[in-house]
Amino acid sequence: MAVSQHASVRKTVKEDLGAIVEMIQELADFEGMSDGPKLTIQDLLRDGGFDDGVLSNSVPLFHSFVLELTEQIRTGNKGKITSCSSNDEPLTRTTIIGYAICFYSYSTWQGKSFFLEDIYIKPNYRKRGYGELLFKTVAQHALENGCKRLDFHVLAWNPAKYFYNRMGAENLTESEQWEFTVCQGKKWMHLPKTIPSGSKPLKS
Template identity: 30%
Template sequence: MTIRPATPADVPTIVQLVRDLATYEREPDAVRLTEEGLETALFGEAPAVFAHVAEDETGSVQGFALWFRNFSTWEGVHGIYLEDLYVRPEARGQGLGKALLRTLAELAVERGYARVEWAVLNWNAPSIAFYRSLGARPQEEWSTFRLTGEALAALGAPADVPEP
């Protein structure tokens, strides 16, 4: 197996893997990602998101990790936030997921980052067990909040400013 940074040629495969992940996570119709959008995000003028792919012995991409830098004000350094990690079901059990996470951990250590973190669905017992086996622990005292859709639009709308 090979873990390597994604290239523009990987974009169609990564988009398909994102769709496969959404299906696994019971949200197959939620993906609005396009190849053009992902290519711009990963390889545009100022990319703020990054990806690594896992290839099998034939050179076929079997999984990916998509991530970006975050920042810890308490630690005073960056970290890595893993947005998505996915390995095709038929390729699981071969160490690809672990190799992708190891690559991100190596990057974090090499760059002096404080952590690698991610979210996992509460019902996803196989992934939770896998992450625990690597030494990762849930942040039990924290809850994830998300502002999206109508709530985001309402809060982000220009405030009415009284005229002088």
């Protein structure tokens, strides 16, 4: 039995969203934050503009790519895979083995930018150059769409740091002492209530 493999990156379609939700959870497990992911397929359908405009925001809130592995299995006359046709056509199997999710952002220094929120390759398929293929495809998309930079965050202990380094990334925490901060949860929800009365911003 001969197996040939070919990996390629394509834009996500709505049928991929189940696999993406699973991989978002796998990435959170890998990062030791299993309780983090809260999004459902419905959220991704709406926010990625996959629901044919019925519920979507007018502009997709994120852009997404999947890495797909295509395997062709040729059994030859003595093979055991019975689903091959009688004239020995190869059996083709496609598997989604990684994804990237990104969105447009804006730098007041450089202008239009792209933010890489997630990049993930399933464990059995790492260290084969697939992460590089996916990352470079994201960079190509950003450049072709006029972006001046690609931003992303990485946990300090994550060996992905070395991967990003090899992709030419600069660690801004080291070079400029940036800290990564967020407003979320109850304190965030409460913020508007602390605006002094009489100075509430006008609703748009």
